Amino acid sequence: MIRIATRRSPLAKWQANHVSQLLRDREPGLEVRLHELVTRGDKILEVPLADVGGKGLFVKEIEDALLNRDAEVAVHSMKDLPAVLAPGLVLAAVPQREDPRDALCSPRWKTLAALPKGARVGTSSLRRSAQLKALRPDLQMEMVRGNVETRLRKASEGLDAVVLAYAGLRRLGLAEHATYVFPPEEMLPAVAQGALALEARADDAPTLARLAALEDPDTRVRIEAERGFLARIEGGCQVPIAGHATLAGGKVTIRALVASLDGARVIRGERTGAYAEARAMGESLADELLSRGADQILRETEGKAPGLAAPKRG
Structure with missing residues (x-):
């Protein structure tokens, strides 16, 4: 057993x-x-x-x-x-990994571009919040916790939208609630999202x-690159961090970022190399971002309030 x-x-x-x-x-x-x-x-x-x-x-x-x-x-x-x-x-x-992208769920507005100025968007993720603020500084981010169904309900009960992992929606048979799926170029997924x-x-x-x-060997290679980045950057839920690896032509490419809570500063980087070098590449990319200012963002961010408003009641 x-x-x-x-x-x-x-x-x-x-x-x-x-x-x-x-x-x-x-x-x-x-x-x-x-x-x-x-x-x-x-x-x-x-x-x-x-x-x-x-x-x-x-x-x-x-x-x-x-x-x-x-x-x-x-x-x-x-x-x-x-x-x-x-x-x-x-x-x-x-x-084998499920789709790692993030999804906007907005029954009324459908897409990020369609959201009205000052729209209220629910998420529990500082990573999503920071990247959304970088794309749309006018958005009002609100903290939403609970299971997937609970968070989806919030999009119809006062919030204009919520952002969730597309993988979770697909696994629960709720993919139709995703009105817009962010390409990684627009919103970089969390390390190992969907795995x-x-x-x-x-x-x-x-x-x-x-x-x-x-x-699944291909998923393992991607995860090694992403978790190598995470381990070296020494970040967690307290800091907006993203890392996403892809495979093509016998090579692995990892893209990563570290952002300030308000999305005003986003430091990005990318590395490509052999499968066997996946973890070392993730670590090396972390070192690069740290040297380019991510270390300052990490020092400033750790211990601060996360910048997500508690949901309004009533």
């Missing part, structure tokens, strides 16, 4: 069930159970993640289940996974062997 540790949100359970099906497709008759947990990040919904510790809030309880041997596998949204894993755990497999992380104990050889069959 394999036990999969997962959060209880509809999207998290979809992801865990997807991995369960992949395992059972390869090993018919295998018993797979979900070990559902509520993380600290799931409990704190009224404030931005940046105020309470960032993305690691969604993984600690899940990783503890592995370390305590209450589960053999943890399934995460890769973008929630900190750059450094808990001791004793490994990123055992990276399945799943299958985590396991480093000493659990049978589980590692099972999960290895679910590995």
Whole structure:
């Protein structure tokens, strides 16, 4: 039997069930159970993640289940996974990635260009907020947390639009709510957005062997470049950071940025190289951006209020 540790949100359970099906497709008759947990990040919904510790809030309880041997596998949204894993755990497999782009959901206005001046846009992401402000300084950004369905509802209950990961909408069968999908050239995705992380104990050889069959080599190369950038830049949810890698012609290209909270300063860079150099390229690109002023943005941004207004009530 394999036990999969997962959060209880509809999207998290979809992801865990997807991995369960992949395992059972390869090993018919295998018993797979979900070990559902509520993380600290799931409990704190009224404030931005940046105020309470960032993305690691969604993984600690899940990783503890592995370390305590209450589960053999943890399934995460890769973008929630900190750059450094808990001791004793490994990123055992990276399945094929879903579309990593961001999506605008606006039943009335449909596109970013169509939003009226001063439109209220909901997001929980400083990365999205900063890039939206760079594109449209007039927009009013408001913090929106909760599961995908809750955030979609906000677009019809007072806000003019919300911005979500297109991957989550597709996985939940809600892609029709995406009225505009941002090209990466316009809004660079989060590091590892759309990818799943299958985590396991480093000493659990049978589980590692099972999960290895679910590995997608192309996705792993892209993730290595993006997470190399993240690890070197030492950023999290508290700083607007983006990184997106693509493959073409036997080469990997990573594009990345670091932005100020208000989107007034955006430092961008790009590197291309061999697959084997993916992680080193991400690290090197981080060093370049830091040398060009990203280090100053990071110093100024860390510890500051995230700049997302709390949603208005009534």
